[in-house]
Amino acid sequence: MSFKTPNHIRAEFSAAMSAMYRTEVPAYGTLMQIVGQINDETLGSDVAQSLNLTPEEDTDRISQERHGAIRLGTAAELAMIRRVFAVMGMFPVGYYDLSVASVPVHSTAFRPIARDDLAHNPFRVFTSLLRTELIEDDALRAKAETALTARSIFTPTAIALTTKAEDQGGLCDEDADDFVAQVLETFRWHPDARVDAHVFDELIAAHRLIADVVSFKGPHINHLTPRTLDIDAAQTAMADRGLPAKAVVEGPPRRKCPILLRQTAFKALDEAVRFPDGAGGWVEGQHTARFGEIEQRGVALTVKGRALYDDLLARVRADILPAADGSNTAAYCAALDQVFEAFPDDWREMHDQGLAYFKYGIGGLSNVKGDTAALLDKGILTLSPIIYEDFLPVSAAGIFQSNLGDEARDTAQTASQRDTFEAALGAPVADEFDLYQATQDASLKACLAQLQTAGSVA
Ligand code: OOG
Ligand code: NI
Numbered sequence: 001m002s003f004k005t006p007n008h009i010r011a012e013f014s015a016a017m018s019a020m021y022r023t024e025v026p027a028y029g030t031l032m033q034i035v036g037q038i039n040d041e042t043l044g045s046d047v048a049q050s051l052n053l054t055p056e057e058d059t060d061r062i063s064q065e066r067h068g069a070i071r072l073g074t075a076a077e078l079a080m081i082r083r084v085f086a087v088m089g090m091f092p093v094g095y096y097d098l099s100v101a102s103v104p105v106h107s108t109a110f111r112p113i114a115r116d117d118l119a120h121n122p123f124r125v126f127t128s129l130l131r132t133e134l135i136e137d138d139a140l141r142a143k144a145e146t147a148l149t150a151r152s153i154f155t156p157t158a159i160a161l162t163t164k165a166e167d168q169g170g171l172c173d174e175d176a177d178d179f180v181a182q183v184l185e186t187f188r189w190h191p192d193a194r195v196d197a198h199v200f201d202e203l204i205a206a207h208r209l210i211a212d213v214v215s216f217k218g219p220h221i222n223h224l225t226p227r228t229l230d231i232d233a234a235q236t237a238m239a240d241r242g243l244p245a246k247a248v249v250e251g252p253p254r255r256k257c258p259i260l261l262r263q264t265a266f267k268a269l270d271e272a273v274r275f276p277d278g279a280g281g282w283v284e285g286q287h288t289a290r291f292g293e294i295e296q297r298g299v300a301l302t303v304k305g306r307a308l309y310d311d312l313l314a315r316v317r318a319d320i321l322p323a324a325d326g327s328n329t330a331a332y333c334a335a336l337d338q339v340f341e342a343f344p345d346d347w348r349e350m351h352d353q354g355l356a357y358f359k360y361g362i363g364g365l366s367n368v369k370g371d372t373a374a375l376l377d378k379g380i381l382t383l384s385p386i387i388y389e390d391f392l393p394v395s396a397a398g399i400f401q402s403n404l405g406d407e408a409r410d411t412a413q414t415a416s417q418r419d420t421f422e423a424a425l426g427a428p429v430a431d432e433f434d435l436y437q438a439t440q441d442a443s444l445k446a447c448l449a450q451l452q453t454a455g456s457v458a
Contacts, residue, residue: 003170006089007120010112013088013180014123017068017187021224024189024290025269027243028224031292034237035226036063042229050256051229052347052384054359057119065227067295069126070187070219071105071212073148075424077219078129080154080162082425084183085110085125087165089117092127092429094390095418104134104207106421108429109391115439118389126391129424130213131417135206144203144214147195153218158182189271189290190217197275197283212289223265223293231262231296238266243292247326251392252309253336256345258298259356260309260388265293299347299385300436305355312339347383348376357386357436359443365454372444381447386439390432 022029039062042048053059072078082092090110098105111124132148135141161179165171171179193200193215203211213219228234231249238245243266251262269290274282301309316339322332343355350356352373360372363382368375375381422428 001168001172003168004173004176006087006170007112007117009171009176009180010088010090010123011064011121012176013183014064014066014121016180016184017221018066018224020184020188021068021221025292027266027269027292030241030243031238031294032226034234034241035228035294038233038237039063039229042233048229051258052382053387054361054384057115057359058387059229061119061122062227062229065122066224067109067124067126068187068221068224069128070221071128071130071209072153072219073130073132073144073151073213075129077153078127078424079426080159081127081186082110082427083162083166084154084158084186087162087171087179088123090123090125092425092427093435094432095421095429096391097417098128099131099134103209104131105129105209106131106417108421108425111389113430113435115442122389124389129421130210132210135210137202137206140202140206143195143199144210147199147214151194151217153186155182155185158186186218187221188218189220191271191273192217192282193273193275193285193287195275196278197285200275200285208288212287215287220289222289223291225263225293225295228294228296231264231294234294234296235264238264238294247324247329248322248332252298252313252343253333253340255298255340255343257347257350257385258296259301259305259343260298261295261390261392262298263293263295263392265291267291297387297389299350299356299358300388300390300432301356302354302436303433304353305350308343308355312342315339347385351376351383357440358383359386359439360447361443362447362450365451367455375451380451386436 022032043059048059072081085091089112091113092108093111093113094109096107098107105128107126107128109124109126112118112120112122132141132145135144157178161171161175161182164175165179194217195203195215200211200215203214212222232254235245235249245266246264249262249264252259254262270286270288271290273285273287275285277283316332316335320328320332320335322329344350344353347358351358361382361384363379366378366380368378368380370378372381376383
């Protein structure tokens with residue numbers, strides 16, 4: 001029997017998700033147009049050249065590239081989604097503790113891991129698990145837990161096909177198509193709440209995010225984010241098209257050599273929902289859950305580079321925090337630019353200081369002896385950035401917050417619970433630094449082997 005590859009299933013699922021979200025949230029279609037146009041312009045300019053990107057891995061995939069986010073309610077849901085994503089070649093990478101930003105969830109990102117698989121389609125889903133233990137009121141916590149355990153977010157066919165894929169090692173074309181359609185159901189928006197308006201209001205008062213997770217039939221996809229090569233241009237274009245963008249782009253400042261991740265979003269939509277009235281009828285209501293987001297991805301940083309980034313950002317934010325109304329945007333951006341002057345803005349320098357991860361390539365063959373630095377100096381080896389495939393908790397928290405109405409919630413909640421999260425998931429999460437390091441090491445090894453075969457290095 002021949003199976004459809006996980007890479008193909010993932011690409012088809014990502015496309016199906018995009019098509020569904022475009023009908024659910026029309027502004028997402030506008031975002032796609034903006035990003036598509038800006039990426040075409042950037043690719044045709046010198047900027048693309050200076051990014052040193054690898055076309056087959058970075059720019060060819062860019063119009064297919066997106067991430068989504070969901071919020072789950074129970075350990076069983078998280079364990080099942082892990083099995084579902086595995087069928088598509090997506091695995092949990094990284095642990096994010098959002099309680100540091102007073103958001104009562106912890107999270108991982110499901111994504112492909114191998115270089116070839118990322119090149120094929122890098123679709124990722126930021127997946128959060130609600131921490132119901134952070135609901136302080138006992139009676140409300142019990143209501144929330146009852147509502148969550150009573151729902152089933154996967155269709156029976158989705159579960160059966162996941163089990164079939166695990167048992168036989170894959171899915172044939174027909175089953176794979178069915179699997180994509182069935183799994184899509186889990187992420188669909190359902191305007192009919194499963195709790196009454198009173199419980200909903202209580203949950204909202206506890207935390208808006210708790211209400212979003214607990215009150216509905218499933219973990220509706222709450223945003224789908226295309227990747228742009230120039231987020232500042234996209235931000236301007238969003239404003240021009242009337243999309244209510246956040247005042248400030250989250251993350252590092254604009255640079256010649258982009259690092260990590262820069263993101264911006266527009267506010268959650270007010271959506272019509274309805275609540276059961278307990279007598280067979282419905283009460284109309286409103287909920288804000290879904291939003292639009294775009295991102296620009298730069299080089300993945302090493303532990304050392306990340307520490308420098310965290311330190312510089314903390315320094316900026318100790319001084320000035322961006323106001324939600326945009327009143328201090330210019331001052332915030334100026335502070336960011338100034339403090340980040342301490343972070344080298346040159347690929348080679350970042351490489352030599354061990355701040356970022358790179359893929360090595362062969363620039364030319366000639367008979368040179370020497371170490372990596374000497375080979376880079378002579379242009380025998382070349383560098384291109386390994387793109388950051390993960391997320392930034394501080395940005396994530398900023399985005400969560402901005403879509404929860406910018407409520408001030410500055411009391412950090414309890415300690416990190418990575419072990420509890422992994423127990424719920426039923427597997428450890430991979431360490432993203434190890435993955436980038438392995439990609440870098442493998443690329444150097446392959447280049448050196450090639451040079452040796454060609455007799456170019458001693
Ligand atoms: C997820 C927010 C995190 C990102 O891009 O950092 C995220 C959420 O609001 O559920 O998607
Ligand atoms: Ni996002």
